[in-house]
Amino acid sequence: MRYHSGRRRLEANDQLTIEFAGVYRHYHACLMRTIRIGAPSPRQIECNEVALDAMAACMDAMKPGRSIGEVFDAHAQVIDRAGMRALRMNACGYSVGATFSPNWMDWPMIYTGNPTVIRPGMVFSCI
Helix, strand or coil, X not given: CCCCCCCCCCCCCEEEEEEEEEEECCEEEEXXXXXXXXXXXXXXXXXXXHHHXXXXXXXXXXXXXXXXXXXXXXHHHHHHHCCCHHHCXXXXXXXXXXXXXXXXXXXXXXXXXXXXXXXXXXXXXEC
């Protein structure tokens, strides 16, 4: 678990984010979902639209021969342009590899300035 805000019952207007992986031997398939309980606020709808745009920017930037840092920078530009700089984290994803349970994250992380060059066959989870 990366984040924990304390135990409590979910309320009628709440949000829950879960992240987990299915494991077979050393192979992991991760899944992250945010579940909205109740109607989303206009701000949540706006944040979701910006997140989708940021994800598209990551996918456009994630090409063999480019650096991992360029992927993060594409992500950050979309979020910053939308006026949501204070809401973004310092990394937006990671490589997924054959690692020992319970960790499915592998190096390299997607953060600004990461000089690692993307090669064919690399697998990433971008958030």
